[in-house]
Amino acid sequence: MIHDPAGHISLHLNPQRVRVWVGDTLIADTQNAIELREKGYPHRQYIPRQDVDMERLTRSATVTHCPFKGDASYYSLELDGETLTDVAWSYEQPFDAMADIAGHLAFDAPLVRHSFDAI
Helix, strand or coil, rough: CCCCCCCCEEEEEEEEEEEEEECCCEEEEEECCCEEECCCCCCEEEHHHHHCHHHHHEEEEEEEECCEEEEEEEEEEEECCCEEEEEECCCCCHHHHHHHCCCEEEEEECCCCCCCEEE
């Protein structure tokens, strides 16, 4: 089965420094984000795992399916005694057309704060 995202999703290298914050805590900091633009959804920054504080994240039982990207695994974050459930997700084995986002995480914008700085 072909999972062609053409006309629905496009990937773009983000030339800016992208940081993800929960309160005053920096969770991710990269100059290598991939911006995923999906029709009908806000733009998402996919951040390489090596630029994410993975020690703060715990994989949850949540899994969702996208007909264009594949199956997404979710991660929760514990910080200062509070748990943010499913705050991030990753397509660990995306369909071929979305292979560039493998090994990257996106964060739920209402639960975190993104900042963008020119390099």
